[in-house]
Each structure stands twice: as C-alpha cells, then as structure tokens.
Amino acid sequence: MITLHAINNATQAEFMTLLDGVYEHSPWIAEEAWHHRPFPTIAALKLTLVRTVREATDQQQTTLIKQHPELAGKAAIANTLTAESQHEQQTAGLSHCTQDEYDQLQKLNAAYFARFGWPFILAVRGPRGTGLSRREIIETFERRLQQHPDDERRECLRQVHRIAELRLNDKFRHEPALGHQVWDWAEALSQHSDRPDNLTVTYLTDAHRACARQLAEWMAGCGFDDVSTDAVGNVVGLFRGADSESKRLLTGSHFDTVRNAGKYDGRLGIFVPMAAVRALHQAGRRLPFGIEVVAFAEEEGQRFPAAFLASSALVGAFDRTWLDRRDAAGTTMREAMQQAGLDDTAIGASARDPGRYLGFVEVHIEQGPVLNELDLPLGIVTSINGSVRCLCEAVGTASHAGTTPMDRRRDAALLAAEVALYVERRAASVPDVVGTVGMLEVPNGSINVIPGRCRFSLDLRATTDAARDALADDVLAEMKRIAERRGVACNVEESMRVSAAPSAPAWQERWERAVAELGLPVRHLPSGAGHDAMKLHQAMPQAMLFIRGANGGISHNPLETITSDDAELAVQAFATLLEQLAADGGEGAAR
Numbered sequence: 001m002i003t004l005h006a007i008n009n010a011t012q013a014e015f016m017t018l019l020d021g022v023y024e025h026s027p028w029i030a031e032e033a034w035h036h037r038p039f040p041t042i043a044a045l046k047l048t049l050v051r052t053v054r055e056a057t058d059q060q061q062t063t064l065i066k067q068h069p070e071l072a073g074k075a076a077i078a079n080t081l082t083a084e085s086q087h088e089q090q091t092a093g094l095s096h097c098t099q100d101e102y103d104q105l106q107k108l109n110a111a112y113f114a115r116f117g118w119p120f121i122l123a124v125r126g127p128r129g130t131g132l133s134r135r136e137i138i139e140t141f142e143r144r145l146q147q148h149p150d151d152e153r154r155e156c157l158r159q160v161h162r163i164a165e166l167r168l169n170d171k172f173r174h175e176p177a178l179g180h181q182v183w184d185w186a187e188a189l190s191q192h193s194d195r196p197d198n199l200t201v202t203y204l205t206d207a208h209r210a211c212a213r214q215l216a217e218w219m220a221g222c223g224f225d226d227v228s229t230d231a232v233g234n235v236v237g238l239f240r241g242a243d244s245e246s247k248r249l250l251t252g253s254h255f256d257t258v259r260n261a262g263k264y265d266g267r268l269g270i271f272v273p274m275a276a277v278r279a280l281h282q283a284g285r286r287l288p289f290g291i292e293v294v295a296f297a298e299e300e301g302q303r304f305p306a307a308f309l310a311s312s313a314l315v316g317a318f319d320r321t322w323l324d325r326r327d328a329a330g331t332t333m334r335e336a337m338q339q340a341g342l343d344d345t346a347i348g349a350s351a352r353d354p355g356r357y358l359g360f361v362e363v364h365i366e367q368g369p370v371l372n373e374l375d376l377p378l379g380i381v382t383s384i385n386g387s388v389r390c391l392c393e394a395v396g397t398a399s400h401a402g403t404t405p406m407d408r409r410r411d412a413a414l415l416a417a418e419v420a421l422y423v424e425r426r427a428a429s430v431p432d433v434v435g436t437v438g439m440l441e442v443p444n445g446s447i448n449v450i451p452g453r454c455r456f457s458l459d460l461r462a463t464t465d466a467a468r469d470a471l472a473d474d475v476l477a478e479m480k481r482i483a484e485r486r487g488v489a490c491n492v493e494e495s496m497r498v499s500a501a502p503s504a505p506a507w508q509e510r511w512e513r514a515v516a517e518l519g520l521p522v523r524h525l526p527s528g529a530g531h532d533a534m535k536l537h538q539a540m541p542q543a544m545l546f547i548r549g550a551n552g553g554i555s556h557n558p559l560e561t562i563t564s565d566d567a568e569l570a571v572q573a574f575a576t577l578l579e580q581l582a583a584d585g586g587e588g589a590a591r
C-alpha cells in the first residue's frame with residue numbers, strides 16, 4: 001500500500017516506482033507529474049496525471065493508447081498481459097468467454113483496429129470497479145465502433161484515465177465506500193419502473209410509489225429522525241440539528257424520470273445528502289442546524305402536462321388547476337393523487353416557511369458534455385436557464401388528400417412544420433438560447449387525409465429571462481403570421497414559465513470552497529437544464545453542484561452514467577459544505 005505522504009516525499013525515481021503500472025507501459029507520465037508535488041489528496045494526484053496526458057503531444061497520447069492490449073486478444077491468450085491488465089480482464093470475466101463471445105470479440109477487435117488504428121480501450125472494471133458484464137462490454141464495443149474517430153480517440157483517453165484511477169485506488173487501498181453506496185442505491189432504485197424494458201418512473205404510478213416507499217425505508221436506515229410523505233408525494237427526511245428548533249438546510253432532487261431514462265438524473269441529489277447524513281449519524285454527530293432532504297416526487301412533467309409539481313408545492317406555487325389536468329389515459333391528477341392516498345387539500349400546507357431555512361442546495365448530474373470533456377469530476381453552477389413550455393394545437397380542415405387542390409388546403413401539420421423550422425432558426429441565431437419542438441402529432445391521422453389537427457409542443461430556454469422572453473415573443477408572433485397566411489387556427493396553452501435562477505453568491509462560494517478543499521479545480525458552468533433548485537430560488541438562496549456524466553455526458557438516456565469515485569467526491573463536497581456551515585454557526589443565510 002502507498003500513502004500520500006510517501007508520494008509527496010519521494011524522489012523522482014521513487015515516485016516512478018510507486019506509480020509503476022498505473023499507466024500501461026508509460027512511465028513518462030509519473031516522471032512528469034512528480035514536478036507537481038505535493039498532492040493534497042488522491043483526487044488531486046489523479047487529476048495531475050490526467051493533465052500531464054492532456055498536455056502531452058498527440059503523438060504521445062496515441063502511443064499511450066497503443067500501449068494497451070486488446071480485450072481477450074492475442075496477448076491474453078499468449079499470457080503476456082501486464083499483471084494489472086490480466087487482473088482487470090479476469091474481473092470482467094473475459095477469461096471465461098463462451099466460444100461465441102470470444103469469436104465476437106475477435107471480430108470486433110479486428111474491425112475496430114481497421115477503423116481506428118489502435119486497440120479498443122475500455123475500463124472493464126466499470127463505473128463501480130467491480131467489473132462490467134461481458135454483454136455490457138460487447139454492447140459498448142459495438143456502439144463505440146460507430147463513433148467519429150475524433151470522439152472515439154478522446155473516449156479512449158478517458159478510459160485510460162479511468163483504468164489508471166482504479167489502479168491507483170488499488171495501490172492506495174482507497175475504497176470509495178460512500179460513492180459505492182450512492183451508486184448501489186441508484187442501481188437498486190432503478191429496479192422499479194413503469195415499463196418492463198426500460199427505466200420510466202412517472203408521477204404516482206405503482207413503480208413511482210414503490211420508489212417512494214424504498215426511499216423512505218433507506219432514509220430511516222440512514223438515521224434521519226423523521227421520515228414522512230407530504231401531500232404531493234415528496235419523501236422528506238429530517239435530520240435534526242443539535243437544537244431541534246434550529247434552522248434547516250434544505251436539499252434534495254427528484255426521483256421521477258423521463259421515459260427510457262438514466263439512473264442518476266435527479267436521484268443523485270437525494271442519495272448524496274443521504275450518504276452524508278448517514279455518516280453524521282454513524283459518528284453520533286449533530287450540527288448546529290437541521291438537514292431536510294426532499295426526494296421530490298415530480299419534476300420531469302411526463303405524465304401530466306405540468307412539471308415541477310413537487311418543488312412548486314414547497315414554495316407555495318402549486319397551481320390547483322393542475323389537479324384537473326389529465327394523463328394520456330384520461331385520469332386527472334386529482335384522481336391519481338386520491339388513488340395514491342394523498343390529500344390534495346393539504347397541498348397548501350406543504351409550503352415551507354423560508355424563515356426556517358438557511359437555503360437550498362442541489363447536487364445533480366451535469367446532463368451535458370462539459371465536465372466530461374474537461375476531465376473534471378465536479379462543477380459549480382452559476383445560473384439555471386429560464387424556460388417557457390407551451391402545448392399548441394393547430395386546427396385546419398381535414399379533407400380528401402386526392403381531391404383537395406394544393407391551394408385550397410388548411411393543413412394543420414404544415415403550420416407546425418413551419419413553426420418548428422422557425423424555432424430552430426431563431427434559437428440558433430443567439431448564443432446560449434435553445435428551442436425544441438419535442439412533441440408533434442396528427443391525432444387520428446390517415447394516409448389519405450389532409451391533417452385537420454396537429455398538436456405540438458414548444459420548449460424554449462435561455463440563460464436570462466430577457467433572452468427567453470424575446471425568443472418566446474418572436475416564436476408566437478411568427479406562429480400568428482403563419483396561421484393567418486395558411487388560414488389555420490392555432491391555440492397555445494402555456495404549461496410552464498420558469499425564471500432563470502442565478503446562484504446565490506454566498507452559497508456558490510461554499511460549493512467553490514468545498515470543491516477546492518478536495519484538491520480539485522473550481523470550474524463554473526451554467527445549467528442548460530431546469531432543476532428543482534430553480535423553483536426553490538423563488539423562496540430562498542440556492543446553489544447547485546454538478547457531477548460529471550460519462551459516455552459524453554449523455555442524459556435522459558439509459559447510457560447516462562457516473563463512476564462511484566465521482567459520487568464519492570460529491571459526498572465529500574457535500575459533507576465539507578455542511579462543515580463550513582457548522583463553522584459559520586449555521587448563520588449562512590444571513591450573509
């Protein structure tokens with residue numbers, strides 16, 4: 001086992017010996033990194049090694065990639081792998097391939113090398129370090145074989161760093177136990193789904209309620225003093241402060257998902273504080289303030305045409321007309337709540353008194369490529385985009401596709417098509433502004449009938465309210481012009497309007513200090529996605545921490561993933577933020 005003390009006091013030659021084998025046949029990386037001692041943390045050491053490679057020449061990077069063996073390849077068969085590689089390939093079960101799997105891997109190895117000119121690199125011990133399944137390995141191999149060579153080369157380097165991270169963990173006997181816990185919770189919760197074939201958990205379905213029960217059970221096991229479910233179905237865990245009347249830090253995120261979702265969106269923001277509270281409980285500690293963790297029941301707006309129901313309730317902004325909205329099966333929200341045993345008359349009472357809280361913090365997976373491309377595990381959010389969502393219905397005339405001349409048509413779908421193209425053009429003309437038509441449907445359409453109706457959605461976002469409003473105004477004005485020209489009516493129902501939410505400076509600074517204390521650089525970024533924090537922003541100061549998403553940062557997709565090492569850093573950052581608040585006497589919100 002090696003220690004940071006040994007690393008920081010080593011001669012260059014000793015240092016290279018201590019880190020021997022971390023990067024496959026590439027001692028130059030340790031040789032160069034030695035100049036950057038001392039390393040305050042293992043995370044800082046890892047990052048320095050990553051940076052050394054980032055700053056190396058293209059040639060050096062390519063050589064590094066080429067030092068790695070093929071998976072279950074010739075070197076594995078001839079027994080000439082390094083001890084590290086052999087251990088990793090065995091952990092992933094590559095030494096027990098069936099003949100079929102083995103043949104498949106050989107074919108993939110050959111096709112991959114022919115396409116890219118280097119061997120396929122995958123950290124086969126995976127995001128938790130316990131080994132990917134052979135099926136996962138083969139699927140990843142097949143998917144990456146299709147990537148653009150530039151993207152694939154960068155992915156190979158990231159996998160090289162992940163391999164190095166796991167090897168370093170072994171050398172230091174560093175076990176990211178808190179991160180494993182977070183990762184395992186995410187895995188276990190993902191077993192509940194509305195659908196047998198993918199992860200989908202929408203508001204108040206059976207799977208949703210099973211998730212809520214599971215979260216409540218885990219929270220109780222973590223040592224929260226009080227675990228309850230409120231009127232909209234939020235699961236709320238309270239860990240009291242030393243003085244039970246003291247103010248509380250509010251935190252949390254959502255556990256509902258989009259359709260065919262990833263396992264980490266929202267849920268990390270529940271698990272990370274749970275892990276931190278569990279550690280406090282196990283240490284028998286109380287802080288000068290309480291910690292209230294909310295597992296928000298609804299954020300994604302999937303089942304009913306309204307989103308952020310759960311956080312709206314917390315800030316007293318739950319719109320009771322939402323209760324009459326219907327899901328695709330015709331069930332109203334009120335009925336769904338009654339079936340779930342929730343009392344909609346109590347929603348008003350769920351509103352929190354801001355005077356009792358210090359502020360709100362939320363941990364979330366980035367859901368974008370920025371941190372992954374920078375090789376940084378954590379980032380600090382400066383502001384959350386404002387957004388407007390509308391549901392639109394164009395109404396023209398359904399008539400015969402064969403007999404109606406082109407100049408006599410009132411085609412509702414073509415209005416939607418023109419609007420969608422305008423949204424694309426207008427949004428692209430301004431930086432940091434985005435617009436999407438994500439739903440587009442001709443109800444009861446037929447192949448030989450001109451669309452008489454067309455339903456479509458608008459999702460418009462920008463970093464400031466002014467930019468968002470200018471976009472929305474332009475889109476609606478253009479829609480009106482198109483409607484007049486085509487003689488088609490168009491009804492627009494705004495389903496959501498959320499203000500941009502800049503982080504509270506004092507709270508953003510706490511995240512900065514927490515990340516810096518881990519020996520990591522402080523990287524700022526705006527949030528393109530909306531989050532529960534943007535609702536809480538209406539009531540109290542808020543700031544968010546982002547965790548890097550691997551696989552190019554993809555989200556709202558089953559490929560969404562994180563490592564347990566990154567989750568560990570997030571828990572540590574959260575715990576550090578708690579310690580800072582405790583040192584401030586819990587009077588953080590006063591600043």
Ligand SMILES: [Zn+2]
Nearest residue numbers: 254265266364
């Ligand atoms: Zn989310």
